[in-house]
Amino acid sequence: MFSSPSPITTSIFELFKPGPGPSSSHTIGPMLACLDFRSLLEALPERDKSGAARLRVRLLGSLSATGKGHGTDKAVVAGLLGHSPSSCPDGLPAGIFSLPPQERIMFPGRNGLELGPDTVLFGETEHAHPFSNTLVCTLLDAAGGTILEQTYYSVGGGFIQREGAPEKKGWSAPAYPFNSAESLRARAEESGLSIPQIILANEMSLTGRSRAEIQTSLDTLLELMRRSVERGIRSEGTLPGNLGVHRKAARLARRADCMDDPLNRFLGLLNAYAFAVAEENAAGNIIVTAPTCGSAGVVPAMLTLLEGYFGFGPDGVREGLLAAAAVGFLAKHNAGIAGAEVGCQGEVGVASAMAAAMLAQVRGYPAQIVENAAEIALEHHLGLTCDPVGGYVQIPCIERNAMGALKAYNACLVAAAEDASLHRVSLDMAIRAMGSTGRDMDSKYKETARGGLAVSVAEC
Template identity: 50%
Template sequence: MNNSPITTSIFDLFKVGPGPSSSHTIGPMKAAFDFLQRIRQLPESIRQEANAIQVHLYGSLSATGKGHGTDRAVVAGLLGWQPESTDPVALLALLKDPTTSYPVQIGEKTVALKPEHIHFERKKYDSPFANTVVFELTSGGKPVFSEEYYSIGGGFIVRKGEETAEPSSANLPYPYQTMKELKNQLTVHALTLEQLMLANEMALTGRPAKEINQRIDLIMDFMHKAVRRGLRHTGTLPGSIKLRRKAPVLYQQARGLVQSSDSFLIFLNAYCLAASEENAAGGIVVTAPTSGASGVIPGLTYLARHHFHYDKATLRKGMWAAAAVGFLVKHNASISGAEMGCMGEIGTASAMGAAFLTYCAGKPIEAVEAAAEIGIEHHLGMTCDPIGGYVQIPCIERNAMGAVKAYNAFLLATAGTPANQKISLDAVIKVMKATGRDMSTKYKETSEAGLALSATEC
């Protein structure tokens, strides 16, 4: 566990960008963009000497990077593209022609980036994190400048030498590291959860409350646009699996069964599949907390908006509860599939979704904690074993299942007295971390075991 208070912004947890993977697409794109800025600041003599860029991918970036579009992502970043403003159609077009060379502008000259300059290194690499990418500016095949980055899940990156670099917590009015500490702050200062979270966000980012609220609304708008696009789009998803989209069919079924007791679940499944299928197609989604889990929270918030008819203020309250849970998992375990398996992605998203539903319903922090704990508890040990390295099977349906579990966790947590819950959220996060540490790397986003091997006919 980190020994400093949580300093993650809600807008770092919920980030807009192209699918299909926050750790394999958004993270490497951000790392490549950062490297581009650094080489542009090099002395003119070094830049004039250089003539190419080489990229080396390690860990699951190498194992499943092709299916996740990591090679396209690093090209995009080196071309100066950023996740939140990337055109997904243009992104998918990169590297279509293996003979294309991409000119990378570094000052007044350009250096070449060719497809063969991107190396998927399957050998083990000595690194503190599972997903590592090394960029080299080269002259005559020899490095003249290099940087090493780690993609640690959810689109978060760390540059070597800055592993401990975090925003300062000195000015946080209500610091906390655990749910126990968070609840204590709420009690001591007689605050609501959203009041505390908003005050910390204002101190962390310097943004006023009005702007923060508007940005949260905008994040939900991006989520719901992904749902709506997914409900409209039909056909086959990219990649060799040739998986057909299911969300539009489910949505039409739900509309035809509106008087049936099953329609509620069918609508929820359709919404979650819609956003997740958009992610699999490389569309614009919101990490929640990752791209691989970007169907759970959008599906639940869409349901809350259009079926429960919650207003924007209530939805924002729920988003703060979801963020609090996401922060706690990221800080004390990990949201990375390469570190935790799918319990780190869908498990966290389900817990966040359960907290969202519980707090929107006006329940106290004890019930929010119980719901989140139940959400994680019933994803413990879940593997990340995508077929073909694509974020499709089992990932898409797993988003829908995670949302259904979130709703059930909300029901279970509010059915009795939350104080009677035997396992705390802090305790289950510790178990989650230990489970991820003990899990074989074959089951952590490498496509080397599990469904990735048992369904090779796909």
């Protein structure tokens, strides 16, 4: 049915990753790629190390087109300096380009290597590599000769691929292999397990981690999501960059709290929660990819609603997060979750589908309704382009997270109200449509800030 018949072997904690915003493809992915390149450099023989004179990281495709607005140059230097997304609890290290010389030495060479803005080159936006977000990392000698060169692809959601390397090493097979919503449903029916139970069992068999360890890590993710909502709700002021975008989450929350009409209050709070995380992301602070940084507000908004508004407890929301993971896995495996590959339908569209599945799961609906809720949410994001104004993950991204959360809620309402067996469009069909629409989409609508709103607003 799909172009990728192999079973899904993605870990929950690859999909949901803490890291600094504003873009998983443009900050977390490049940071991880450069951290990996650093490990290759450290493994070089002493002869090569002592001949090393400088480092160069060339950014191609969407990384070049919108890398400045997304802070990719800073993420690259942070990765080369040995920082990982999870080791930056307060976002990217401040003053990364103004470090004193002794801190700029990357590994012991004859004179050490200094890193700075000139380490990063913004290259061609059109290129022949298989993924738009491409980095070429090079270690050079004093004469400009190449000692080591490695190409990386940032394939969305902070996932990277090292060119020429197998995608994953050393993991076992999943206990309940699936690669489509249809096969996931079949595994559930054969085994008598729920979707969350299958995702948990697969995580255990893939990674060898115990149920208790996974549960602890899930709780850490949920806590990080809660904190990103709380921080965003408390923060005011202007976001970084030259658009002059003001944070609105605090204002939305205050206004919602004063509303007498319960429907307006409910919608106002959901908006405020989604804005809060999306604004934290735009500020470069720590969020959890869900499935990406740009769309990181949708699932935490639903989480906060489920806990704070409806009073669901930790067991329920953990199961909801696992159901959301299943939808994220399917979208990543069969279409893509990077704005640079499939447009915003793969970011906010998939986040909305994940949040709809989460809500349906926590409310205790059967697997078919969980799937239908996800499908409806995704279906009504199909064709959504990625057109960030000025290359910043702010306009339309922040408001779009709120719209994604509202659509998720509505999708679950619609799915729960209909006869699930009569639903005509499957989640697999919607994901397939997203993949083919993404392939047909002109590159100017795929995180290059060369089309759509990015151009209209710039021209005003």
